[in-house]
Amino acid sequence: MNEITITIPTPDGFSLSGVLYEYHGQPKAVVQFNIGTGMRKEFYGNLARYLAENGFIVCLWEYRGMGKSKPNDKDEFSCITMQDWAIDMRTVLDFLEARYPDWPKLMIGHSIGGQLLGLLPNHTILKGMVMITCSTGTWWHHTFPYRLKSYYFFNILTSLTVPFLGYLPAKKLNIMEDLPGALILEWREWCNSENYLFDFLGKSIPHNTYNEISLPIKAYWTTDDPIANAVSVPALLRHFLKADIMTEAIRPTDYGVKRIGHFGLFSRKFKERFWSKIVIDLETMLSTNHHYNNPSLKKVNL
Template identity: 35%
Template sequence: MDIHFEKLTIPATDGFPLAATLYSPEGDADRPVVLINQATAVKRTLYDRFARFLAERGMHVLTYDYRGIGGSRVGPLRALTTDMKDWGTRDLAGAVDWLVKRFPRSPLLAVGHSSGGQLLGMTDRIQHLSALLLVGAQSGYWRHWAGPRRYQLAFLWYAAIPIAVRLLGYFPSKRLGLGEDLPGGVAREWARWCRNPAYISDKRGVPLRPYFEDFSGPLLAYSFSDDRSATRAAVDALTAFYRRAQKERRHLSPADLKVDVIDHFGWLREGFRSPLWEDMAAWLQEQAAAVRPGATAMPLGASHPPTQPSHLS
């Protein structure tokens, strides 16, 4: 199937320009639409091959960069005032708004990888999503890990990030081999969440679950036995946030997929087309087929709460 690629700039709900790419199969514009919500500190281009694969299977796919990351980085990070909640309440919300306008008759589904699965519950636009496919989407609380890894993460959350941000105004992830550099506010909030058993929380430590329970559709959550960034316990903890969802869990080992390694990002390699990507695509198509076209396309602006709810502070 021929695939059309379109590089875009889409607005977050506060107008911040976000770099994005739309992958579209030739033919019917009313095909299912998939939004890919990426992990922390990685560019949208990491998901290019997976997005192309889904488009080859007959779905429109949008990838985008959060503000301060990849193509959405504008100016020095130390000058960018933002936090991790903004990635959900403003950036993700803007991406959903854009897709609903572009494809008003199509079912809209989301793939959330790592923190991308966390942020889906931070936006009121979750009401537009028919199904969620989560991959290694976890609570980052450090005690969900065991052994030396637990204390490596504790050092990151309690010392490395707070000190680096205080000195530099941002977190230099690249120097540490941890992906793209992070805006200071994003890194500080991420570290604060990871020190809290409730994970996503306000500055007082009170749990924040603004829109997780608004989603009652199908949710499939994957975890991998060799994923050092998302243990089975951490994925179970995050999946539990979606209390009303119709949940299905799949925990796979490398042996299950006849490979040596999966880990947190390995599943995005071409070698996972069969059976993993095929299974993911089939599940998304099945959920889209169960939705009456147009059922998820609420009129924009209809009964949306404020973009930055007062309780998200």
């Protein structure tokens, strides 16, 4: 496996940090790996390497403002938005299509990395999507008592810091990476709305393709995740009207662990039993006869 550090320029002048994990031999496909909000790409490195070892080219990268994609200029950092991250996703997909024109493209998204799929005008490049703990973010749809933390995060902590600093100092509080002021304010608006970002389509979000996407989507969620749960996961997926969706609930007891939550599936302890399922999902999506509603395939309901 080759591990190549890359920089991907965006149309509006940002530089996105990424790593390409290239399979030795003829690859099955190219996988774009979208990380979660406030995360660094290194957190997902073990899974990305595992996928490359199993026959894929994997591009693991960071949104503008995160990790090594963070600009030096504070004003430039503070103006980054969630919709800019959708531009970044689109840019990476175009980059991969140009670099590897002969191989099909697939996508994996964690949390926000799946939510924003419907903001990509170039989604037709893709052959399929695996979503890992992706859902809407409306704070009162989170399970109790986590919803209290969510309310505090968006409506108290943000109000006490962003107007004075221009960003949310989440790293000092050991929550996540620091978030740009414009981004957290936009995200707060979404999370304070019943239908999350979908209440802003055609308004502050001028263009979207949620109703157009006809990809196969495999969506995993964990039963002890306070964020992506039995309410918030279908609240996201119901907007992909034409997509061929299969959902699967991961229960900690079935995997011999006490908890998994929103981030646990990326731990190496799930390599053999869960990561291997992702490989099968990706391979299945490459089949021209693939259809999740085929009676021979079990559809796991929420």
